[in-house]
Amino acid sequence: xxxxxxxxYTLSGSFGGQSLMLRPLSDEHLPLLxxxxxxxxxLYWSEGGEDKPLSYPxxxxxxxxxxxxKTALNFIVELGGRPIGxxxxxxxxxxxxxxxxxxxxxxxxIDMEIGEKEYWxxxxxxxxxxxxxxxxxxxxxxxxxxxxCEDYNIxxxxxxxxxxxxxxxxxALPQPQKGRFQxxxxxxREEYMNKF
Ligand SMILES: CC(C)(COP(=O)(O)OP(=O)(O)OC[C@H]1O[C@@H](n2cnc3c(N)ncnc32)[C@H](O)[C@@H]1OP(=O)(O)O)[C@@H](O)C(=O)NCCC(=O)NCCS
Numbered sequence: 001x002x003x004x005x006x007x008x009y010t011l012s013g014s015f016g017g018q019s020l021m022l023r024p025l026s027d028e029h030l031p032l033l034x035x036x037x038x039x040x041x042x043l044y045w046s047e048g049g050e051d052k053p054l055s056y057p058x059x060x061x062x063x064x065x066x067x068x069x070k071t072a073l074n075f076i077v078e079l080g081g082r083p084i085g086x087x088x089x090x091x092x093x094x095x096x097x098x099x100x101x102x103x104x105x106x107x108x109x110i111d112m113e114i115g116e117k118e119y120w121x122x123x124x125x126x127x128x129x130x131x132x133x134x135x136x137x138x139x140x141x142x143x144x145x146x147x148x149c150e151d152y153n154i155x156x157x158x159x160x161x162x163x164x165x166x167x168x169x170x171x172a173l174p175q176p177q178k179g180r181f182q183x184x185x186x187x188x189r190e191e192y193m194n195k196f
Contacts, residue, residue: 002027003062005069011135015127018080022131025074025086030062032076032083036115037061044178046113048150051178077114077128085114087128089136097146097184106143108136112159126159133163137192145187150179160185164195 004025011022036042037060040053047054056064068074072090076083092098092107101107110132114120136142147165149156150173160167165185173179 003030003066004074005066007073009073009075009135009139011075011131013127013131015079015124016122019078020124020127020131021078022075022087022128022135023078025065025069025076025088029076029083029086030058030065032115033061033065033086034058036085036113037064039115039117041117042113042115045153045156048173048179048182049177075132077124079119079124082116084116084119084124085112085128087112087132089132089140089142092146100146101144106141107146108140108142108144110136110145110147112156121155125155126162129159130163133187133192137189143189145185147185149183149185151181151183152179157183163187164191166191 004027006026007024009024013020037056040055043054043056065074068088068090071093072088074088075086077085077087088111090109090111092109098107110129112125112129114125133145136145147160149160165187167183168186169184171182171184173182
């Protein structure tokens with residue numbers, strides 16, 4: 001049985017004259033995930049908690065992606081045919097967030113990372129997350145996207161802001177840790193439909 005649960009969706013776009021594709025993440029991408037998820041600089045931004053160098057061994061990476069893909073559609077991000085990162089659209093997994101919405105609401109989250117660091121800060125994250133937002137509302141029955149970042153992650157914050165998400169909750173994090181606040185970002189189907 002595969003580690004990463006497969007799916008059949010491919011999203012096509014472009015960025016700066018190159019193709020920007022979101023393809024199903026699969027076990028063939030595990031070596032790339034091992035590389036990215038063992039990079040302390042990447043994990044500094046993608047993982048909360050104490051400010052100490054993190055590096056996940058392959059077994060932890062398999063466990064993480066196996067668990068997430070049970071409730072998510074995971075994608076590899078390819079720019080001009082080169083895999084540069086990954087992202088996913090996941091059924092909300094946090095009971096305290098689900099309970100913020102009426103029973104039956106289809107609440108989902110998006111998580112994202114560009115593993116190849118030279119691509120940070122060029123607008124690519126906003127471009128592929130925009131594709132995933134469109135997919136969530138136009139091809140999936142998502143009612144609400146509810147996403148997260150911590151206060152120290154300005155690039156992530158800007159992605160949510162640029163895509164029209166509203167900051168609906170600021171939670172103080174127990175100290176000491178590198179983040180002081182956890183931000184909750186929300187975009188509803190109605191807001192999306194009115195915007196586009
Ligand atoms: C988060 C991530 C996916 C964003 O993608 P990206 O392509 O780097 O982001 P973009 O270039 O689309 O947007 C970044 C924005 O942050 C802004 N920014 C970056 N550094 C900044 C700073 N120090 N102060 C103010 N703004 C800053 C950029 O100017 C840009 O905003 P603008 O378009 O208004 O100018 C990517 O940076 C990444 O993978 N980071 C590491 C992992 C991570 O943080 N994952 C998210 C966890 S919540």
